[in-house]
Amino acid sequence: MRRKIIIDTDPGQDDAVAILLALASDELELLGITCVAGNVPLSLTAKNARIVCELANRPEIRVFAGCNAPIKRKLVTAEHVHGKTGLDGITLPDPAMPLQDQHAVDFLIETLMREPSGTVTLCPIGPLTNIATAMQRAPEIISRIEQIVLMGGAYFEVGNITPTAEFNIYVDPEAAKIVFDSGAPLVVMPLDVTHKALTTRARVETFRAMPGKVGPAVASWTDFFERFDKEKYGSEGAPLHDPCTIAYLIKPELFSGREINVEIETGSELTLGMTVADWWRVTKRPANALFIGDIDAEGFFALLAERIARL
Ligand code: BDR
Numbered sequence: 267m268r269r270k271i272i273i274d275t276d277p278g279q280d281d282a283v284a285i286l287l288a289l290a291s292d293e294l295e296l297l298g299i300t301c302v303a304g305n306v307p308l309s310l311t312a313k314n315a316r317i318v319c320e321l322a323n324r325p326e327i328r329v330f331a332g333c334n335a336p337i338k339r340k341l342v343t344a345e346h347v348h349g350k351t352g353l354d355g356i357t358l359p360d361p362a363m364p365l366q367d368q369h370a371v372d373f374l375i376e377t378l379m380r381e382p383s384g385t386v387t388l389c390p391i392g393p394l395t396n397i398a399t400a401m402q403r404a405p406e407i408i409s410r411i412e413q414i415v416l417m418g419g420a421y422f423e424v425g426n427i428t429p430t431a432e433f434n435i436y437v438d439p440e441a442a443k444i445v446f447d448s449g450a451p452l453v454v455m456p457l458d459v460t461h462k463a464l465t466t467r468a469r470v471e472t473f474r475a476m477p478g479k480v481g482p483a484v485a486s487w488t489d490f491f492e493r494f495d496k497e498k499y500g501s502e503g504a505p506l507h508d509p510c511t512i513a514y515l516i517k518p519e520l521f522s523g524r525e526i527n528v529e530i531e532t533g534s535e536l537t538l539g540m541t542v543a544d545w546w547r548v549t550k551r552p553a554n555a556l557f558i559g560d561i562d563a564e565g566f567f568a569l570l571a572e573r574i575a576r577l
């Protein structure tokens with residue numbers, strides 16, 4: 267049976283690759299894509315998600331717009347990484363497929379209440395505003411979620427948008443706190459993992475050499491957002507963050523981690539959005555997440571190339 271998922275996203279080039287990986291994978295049934303403000307404002311993320319579906323020739327996928335700002339803070343965006351459109355790197359046609367009328371939060375609640383309990387997995391790869399808002403509005407959905415596999419946070423890598431916070435958690439720390447405290451089964455892909463999934467030259471050229479439009483588009487996006495991280499970290503390529511979540515659903519054996527307690531800092535101005543991960547189990551706080559620490563990067567890129575080539 268195919269695993270039912272909803273991707274909650276703020277595309278974003280790496281979000282786009284995550285969506286493509288899901289669309290290319292028979293193991294997964296994508297019930298819908300819910301968009302949130304993050305890398306760029308909501309109007310652009312909702313447009314970009316549809317551009318990606320059309321690139322993959324899947325205009326029937328339902329795309330929903332959700333929250334346009336964090337629960338109680340001003341939106342912080344990341345055009346400095348992703349460009350003005352959020353999907354800079356290649357010019358693709360404006361989408362012809364419609365945006366759904368329903369609000370993403372209503373879609374999340376309705377779907378979780380309709381599908382049998384424990385059969386829908388959420389894959390948040392942007393700020394957690396939509397997911398937390400759905401949990402606040404309808405707490406009865408929480409026990410019905412099969413799993414939440416999210417990209418966000420860091421422990422050993424500490425932060426990327428501030429010295430101590432990763433972007434997705436930093437943008438809406440109150441939302442992250444609601445999700446991490448919810449009791450829903452969590453799998454977390456922090457920077458500790460995604461910084462090992464680097465787009466080296468050979469990996470990017472594999473995508474560029476693929477026939478059709480999709481592989482070369484992935485290569486162009488990567489070329490664009492790499493420049494920022496390569497300069498910042500002096501690394502060979504850029505971390506391909508968000509597709510790690512989808513790869514985990516397809517091949518969990520590529521990843522390893524620990525069941526630990528993770529708390530979100532919402533009070534301190536200095537360390538706002540920090541994921542305080544008890545990796546060494548120095549507290550008695552109960553585990554609330556499988557916090558991933560390692561990845562078989564070769565296996566991950568082999569999977570990604572094999573799947574993207576199908577599109
Ligand atoms: C996360 O922030 C965004 O810029 C990326 O799309 C990813 O979800 C990495 O910190």
Ligand code: CA
Pocket residue numbers: 275276277278280281305391392508
């Ligand atoms: Ca993202």
